[in-house]
Amino acid sequence: MIEEQSQNLSNKVINKQAWSLVALLSIRFPQTFGPYCTTNGAVRVPMLKIGIHADLHAALPEIHPRIIQRALLMHTTTEAYQASCVENAARVDLEGAVTGYVTADVAAQAANALNRRAQ
Numbered sequence: 001m002i003e004e005q006s007q008n009l010s011n012k013v014i015n016k017q018a019w020s021l022v023a024l025l026s027i028r029f030p031q032t033f034g035p036y037c038t039t040n041g042a043v044r045v046p047m048l049k050i051g052i053h054a055d056l057h058a059a060l061p062e063i064h065p066r067i068i069q070r071a072l073l074m075h076t077t078t079e080a081y082q083a084s085c086v087e088n089a090a091r092v093d094l095e096g097a098v099t100g101y102v103t104a105d106v107a108a109q110a111a112n113a114l115n116r117r118a119q
Helices: 002-028 050-060 067-078 080-086 104-118
Strands: 091-093 096-101
Touching: 002 067, 050 067, 067 080, 080 104
Parallel strands: none
Antiparallel strands: 091 096
């Protein structure tokens, strides 16, 4: 019982720190973690480079890897991120440089996640 409570507290602390990190990332790397509006006014969120967690570990060595992983999970499961995840959308690194593109399979997974969310 005590171990379970300790684990829950630990997850609460991790979540709180991860949300703080999400905010920090949008300030420190706005070209990668900040949403932008397209010409038609739609909000688009840049797709993250595959393996960007390693870049974040290198850029922010003082942040525990679990916090980085949780922050990335929180960021990539938002409705805005998933709606922006369309086939051939550019994937970017921390500087905003294109490193690849979203595949049809990944875009389909995001569309399915959005559909489940809407139900």
